[in-house]
Ligand SMILES: Nc1nc2c(c(=O)[nH]1)N[C@H]1C(S)=C(S)[C@@H](COP(=O)(O)O)O[C@H]1N2
């Protein structure tokens with residue numbers, strides 16, 4: 001673990017809260033040894049992101065209207081400080097994540113919809129409109145980045161399926177393959193990683209499915225080959241390496257809210273005035289320059305999303 005002084009003087013426990021939250025449970029369960037052993041099991045020459053057939057489709061035209069003007073985070077900074085707990089509890093999971101075979105990659109769309117389907121990712125990409133948008137990303141751990149994602153509106157996938165009237169939520173599920181993702185052997189966690197949005201959130205213009213970053217195919221550490229981007233919410237909502245989308249009537253249980261409902265809720269909308277139970281959310285550290293900037297309500301995207309929550313005042317919207 002890297003130890004360095006933070007300009008705003010938080011303790012180490014406060015700057016890596018998600019990982020520590022998991023680690024505490026792992027140690028309680030006495031699993032530390034088993035996971036290290038599993039890390040080298042069952043690897044077989046997978047396809048790498050470098051061979052990604054998407055390479056010919058990029059770069060895509062930029063959506064200037066939905067791009068922010070903040071200075072871009074250097075690619076190397078964003079690409080080397082990642083949360084992807086399937087591959088490790090530290091921020092340095094690049095090498096481990098390369099074990100994930102990203103082709104072939106099937107995507108299932110099912111549940112309460114008129115046209116459930118299963119599709120290969122490259123066939124899906126022929127049916128959607130790729131664009132680039134520069135987005136802010138704010139982790140609940142109080143670091144942030146500004147990166148150009150390439151992808152398509154989640155609303156496009158929703159429209160292909162045609163949700164039924166009873167469908168209220170979209171549940172999204174990450175791959176499950178402990179042979180390549182050793183931390184998925186830790187059975188007391190609710191793997192696979194699951195996230196969810198209301199249908200109104202999922203069809204908002206900001207909800208995005210990214211297949212690339214910095215004009216290139218998505219590297220594994222950022223969630224190749226397909227990851228959610230919800231820039232007005234804390235980063236843990238943006239589930240990586242998705243394989244399944246299900247239309248459901250009831251609010252789905254999600255990975256983090258199952259582990260710690262009082263710290264990581266379903267809504268997770270960014271709000272500097274609502275502290276996490278263990279630390280302030282007022283400021284954030286930009287990766288790369290390490291600048292401290294003030295966190296903004298809805299991560300600065302209120303114009304697009306504040307209206308989604310007008311009638312939900314009784315919910316814990318900011319945790
Ligand atoms: N499947 C999966 N998706 C995930 C995570 C994870 O551990 N597993 N971590 C989340 C968290 S906490 C954050 S902040 C972002 C980090 O995205 P990045 O590494 O591309 O910056 O991914 C989110 N998506």
Ligand SMILES: [Mo]
Pocket residue numbers: 018083139140141234235236
């Ligand atoms: Mo995060």
